[in-house]
Amino acid sequence: MARPVLTRPAAPAAGPGGPRPAPSRRLSARTRRLVRPWALLAPALLAIGVLLMYPLARVVWLSFQDYGLDNVVSGQPDYNGLDNYVELLTDPYLWTVALPNTAVFAVFAVGGTVVLGTLIALLLRSLSPLWRTVVTGCIMVAWAMPAVTSTYVWIWIFDVDRGLVFQALHALGLIGPEGFNWFTERLTFYAIVTLNIVHHGFPFVAVTVLAGLLTIPRELHEAALLDGANAWQRFWRVTVPTIRPVFAVVTILSTIWDFKVFAQVYLMPGGAGSNAEVLNFGVWSYVRSFSQQSYGLGSAIAVLLTLMLLAITIVYLRALFRDEELR
Amino acid sequence: MTATTDRAPSGRRTAVAFGKGAAVAAVLLFTLFPAYFMLSSALSRRSGSGTDALFPADPTLDHFVGVFTRGGFLTYLGNSLFVALLTVVGSSLLALFAAVAVARFRFRLRTTVLVMVLVIQMVPLEALVISLFLLARDLNMLNSLWGLALVYVALSLPFAIWMLRGFVAAVPAEVEEAAYIDGASWGRMFWSVLFPLVAPGLVATSIFSFITAWNEFILALTFMNDGEKYTVAVGLRQFFGQNTTDWGAVMAASTIITLPVMAFFLFVQRGLVSGLVSGAVKG
Numbered sequence: 001m002a003r004p005v006l007t008r009p010a011a012p013a014a015g016p017g018g019p020r021p022a023p024s025r026r027l028s029a030r031t032r033r034l035v036r037p038w039a040l041l042a043p044a045l046l047a048i049g050v051l052l053m054y055p056l057a058r059v060v061w062l063s064f065q066d067y068g069l070d071n072v073v074s075g076q077p078d079y080n081g082l083d084n085y086v087e088l089l090t091d092p093y094l095w096t097v098a099l100p101n102t103a104v105f106a107v108f109a110v111g112g113t114v115v116l117g118t119l120i121a122l123l124l125r126s127l128s129p130l131w132r133t134v135v136t137g138c139i140m141v142a143w144a145m146p147a148v149t150s151t152y153v154w155i156w157i158f159d160v161d162r163g164l165v166f167q168a169l170h171a172l173g174l175i176g177p178e179g180f181n182w183f184t185e186r187l188t189f190y191a192i193v194t195l196n197i198v199h200h201g202f203p204f205v206a207v208t209v210l211a212g213l214l215t216i217p218r219e220l221h222e223a224a225l226l227d228g229a230n231a232w233q234r235f236w237r238v239t240v241p242t243i244r245p246v247f248a249v250v251t252i253l254s255t256i257w258d259f260k261v262f263a264q265v266y267l268m269p270g271g272a273g274s275n276a277e278v279l280n281f282g283v284w285s286y287v288r289s290f291s292q293q294s295y296g297l298g299s300a301i302a303v304l305l306t307l308m309l310l311a312i313t314i315v316y317l318r319a320l321f322r323d324e325e326l327r
Numbered sequence: 328m329t330a331t332t333d334r335a336p337s338g339r340r341t342a343v344a345f346g347k348g349a350a351v352a353a354v355l356l357f358t359l360f361p362a363y364f365m366l367s368s369a370l371s372r373r374s375g376s377g378t379d380a381l382f383p384a385d386p387t388l389d390h391f392v393g394v395f396t397r398g399g400f401l402t403y404l405g406n407s408l409f410v411a412l413l414t415v416v417g418s419s420l421l422a423l424f425a426a427v428a429v430a431r432f433r434f435r436l437r438t439t440v441l442v443m444v445l446v447i448q449m450v451p452l453e454a455l456v457i458s459l460f461l462l463a464r465d466l467n468m469l470n471s472l473w474g475l476a477l478v479y480v481a482l483s484l485p486f487a488i489w490m491l492r493g494f495v496a497a498v499p500a501e502v503e504e505a506a507y508i509d510g511a512s513w514g515r516m517f518w519s520v521l522f523p524l525v526a527p528g529l530v531a532t533s534i535f536s537f538i539t540a541w542n543e544f545i546l547a548l549t550f551m552n553d554g555e556k557y558t559v560a561v562g563l564r565q566f567f568g569q570n571t572t573d574w575g576a577v578m579a580a581s582t583i584i585t586l587p588v589m590a591f592f593l594f595v596q597r598g599l600v601s602g603l604v605s606g607a608v609k610g
Contacts (some may be wrong), residue, residue, distance in 0.1 A: 036513070037432035041440065044425035044484055051481035052447055055458035062457065072461065123350050135351060137593060142358040144592035146542040148560045149581035153361045156368065156574050157377065164364070164377030199361065260451035263544040263560075282453035289457050290549065302454035309449045317442075 056306070059299045067296035084300035093276075097186075101280040102305070105190050106258040112198040113254050114247070117205025122235075124206065125213045136207065143203035147263045154196045155268060158182045183269040189278045196264050201257065205250045212246035213239065252316040259309055262286070281305040362585070369579035380574070390579035394566075400580060402555060403562030406472055407541055410558060413476035414483060414540035415533045421480065422487035422532060427521065429488070430495035431503075441492075448485045452545050460549050470553045478546060483536040490535070494528025495521070534591045541588060559584045 063085070065071070066078045088094055120139070124132050145153075157164050160181050169175045182188040216239060224234045240247070262282045265271045270278055273287040281301060289298025364381065369390050371383030394400050428434075429441055459478060460469075468474030498521060506516040547558045557565075563584065566577045 032513075033432070034434065037428040037434045037437075040424040040428035044421040044488060045440075047421060047477075047481045048444075048447060048484055051459070051478055052450065052455065055455045055462065056450055058458035058461070059454050072464070075465075120354055123347070123354065126347065127351070131351070135354060138355050139358050140592045141362050141589060144589040145362060145585055146538075146560065146588055148542065148544055148563060149365065149585050150361055152563070152577055152581055153365045156578065157361070157364065159377065159574075162376040162574075164381065167376060167378045199357070203358070256449045260453060262451075262453060266545075267564075282451055285453050286456065286545070290460075295457055295461075299454075299457050302451065302457065305451055306454045309451060310446075313446055313449045317445075 059302055059306075062296055062299035063303045065296045065299075067294075067299070069293040072293075072295070078296075080296070084297050085304075087297065088300055088304065097277060098279060098281050098284050098301075101186070101190065101278065102259060102282075103308075105194065105261075105280065106255060109194050109197045109201070109258040109261075110251065110254045112194060113201040113258075114205055114251055116198060117202040117250065118209050118247075120202065120206040121209035121213055124210050136210075139203040139206060142199055145200060147200065148267065150196060150200055151264050151267045154192055155183075158192055183271075183278075184275065186277045189268065189270070189275075193261065193264055193268070197258060197261060201254055205254065208250050209243070209246055212243035216242050248316065252313070255312055255316075256309055259312070260305070281308075362589075365578050365581055365585070368574055369582045371575065375574075380578075390575040391583070394576055394580045394583065397576075398562075398565055399554060399557070400559075400562060400565075400583075403557045403559045404583070406556060407558040407560070410472050410476045410479065411537045411540040413473070414479040415536045417476070417480035418483040418487050418536040419529055419533050422484055422491050423522075423525065423529060425484075425488045426491035426495045426525075427517070430492045444485045444488050448489075452482075456545055456549050459546065463550055469550055470556045471550075472556060475547060475550055475558075476540070479536075479540040479543060482543070483539040486539075487532040487536055490532050491525065491528055494525050494531075498524045531595050534595045538588050538591060541584075 064079055064081060066080045066083070071078055124135060127135065158166075160166065160179050160183075165182075166175070166179050170177065170179070182192060220238050220242065221234055224238050229237060260282050261280065265278065265280055265283050266286070268278070269275075271283060273279070273283075273291050279287065282305060285298045285301035285305065287298075288301060289295045292298075367383050368380040370386040370388070371380045372385045372387045372389065373379050429437060463469050463471075463474055466474070502520060502524065503516055506520045511519065541558075542560060543558075544560045547561045551557050551561060554565075559580075563577070563580055566573060566580055
């Protein structure tokens with residue numbers, strides 16, 4: 001309380017301007033301004049730190065251990081260095097099954113989602129406002145279907161004995177009465193997963209790209225039209241460059257989502273581990289950890305998946321995000 | 328659908344309109360079919376085969392009644408609702424504070440925090456589930472709905488912060504300054520000025536948090552071993568028989584699970600479309 005008395009006479013002498021607020025009040029306001037954002041952030045950062053960052057660090061730590069059921073009970077670690085990684089990376093299963101089931105699938109799923117979403121966004125732009133609202137509302141229905149229920153619906157549609165697809169193909173004489181099991185073959189299994197993912201994922205792309213399309217000034221298209229550009233050229237030369245950030249965001253997010261697909265594979269027949277041909281990284285890690293009680297190896301698989309996602313995230317962030325967008 | 332009123336409809340125009348109509352029909356068919364098939368299977372008396380379920384000749388609510396009376400589906404619904412509401416309250420509050428911090432203050436490490444929030448979203452749950460399981464086991468939080476909700480708060484936070492940040496940033500700084508000029512303290516400004524203006528965004532993020540908690544599968548599957556504590560996403564598996572599946576019951580239960588999510592989605596979409604900030608600038 002003594003400080004204002006001491007400093008107050010000094011302030012007018014130092015400052016060239018007119019009268020100023022008391023320095024002590026200014027100082028405390030400044031401190032408050034410095035502390036306030038961190039006080040506001042603290043609860044969220046604490047939750048993220050304890051429940052997301054710490055488990056992530058622990059899974060990395062676990063991946064250097066041989067952590068089985070007895071370790072869970074005793075709580076004693078059994079370090080084995082890089083053994084888990086050596087075992088995984090020399091396992092042909094990773095290269096011929098799990099990686100293609102994750103990465104090749106993601107390429108097709110992201111490609112399908114972004115292309116279909118963009119086409120539908122272009123269609124929506126050309127509709128009258130009333131129809132645009134109606135179609136957008138209907139698209140939301142696909143987005144709103146929870147992953148668990150939509151997976152069950154697709155399984156039911158492709159049911160081996162009684163499913164709609166079987167009955168349609170049988171009626172057309174394309175397959176015999178014994179039917180065809182779509183879920184045992186890796187390719188058809190993932191065709192169904194892709195259908196499920198694209199169906200669920202395209203509405204987000206369509207709605208976001210439409211929002212981007214509507215921000216493009218009409219003059220740009222008119223100028224291109226005057227220059228004699230056709231629809232195809234206008235799309236690639238005007239639309240795509242203008243809303244490139246929008247495409248960047250939908251592609252990043254779709255890629256990240258499609259790499260970590262879980263329920264849509266796990267709930268499919270054979271997807272929970274009984275059919276080793278159809279596991280992707282996420283399900284493989286889960287099955288290794290919780291069905292085979294090999295938590296260390298499961299953690300190593302999870303770490304590899306996380307590293308792949310981190311690499312994708314960094315590449316995209318660096319290539320496509322401008323610094324200004326984060327400011 | 329196209330504006331052909333003031334010009335003579337040439338053949339090309341009709342073709343374009345026809346093509347557009349066909350495209351719209353195809354989009355609607357593709358997007359609505361699974362939802363329709365889910366509902367029609369749930370309503371059909373004999374859902375033994377796909378074609379019978381496609382156009383239920385004799386619709387019935389038997390499957391819905393069966394779902395509610397048989398098994399613990401009502402318990403699962405209650406559990407899911409409880410967890411989802413806790414998640415919404417927790418994550419909205421924390422996300423609002425954090426969003427104000429990153430949208431309204433310039434401080435060191437601000438960009439780092441933003442990038443971290445963005446990057447943390449790419450971490451797969453499959454990587455977290457192992458250590459979260461061990462953590463919950465050590466803390467005796469397995470089979471605890473509170474524990475599950477706590478994890479869901481953390482899970483929904485990054486997206487909620489990222490989304491709310493936009494809503495907070497969209498409130499013009501002049502509105503805040505006006506409150507200060509009127510003599511409001513920062514806290515007063517926050518609750519009486521900023522909060523009401525961000526409320527529509529808060530509704531939208533709450534709904535997304537609700538949906539995250541309601542739909543989440545892998546953690547609920549791992550944490551909840553006690554049938555009494557299943558959430559709907561996990562409880563749905565109870566309707567699968569050993570050899571044959573009663574698809575009518577599965578689809579009825581799926582419909583019940585899907586309805587709140589769908590209602591919320593349509594609600595959010597409206598809120599997002601109807602210009603959230605326009606009211607604030609006018610006032």
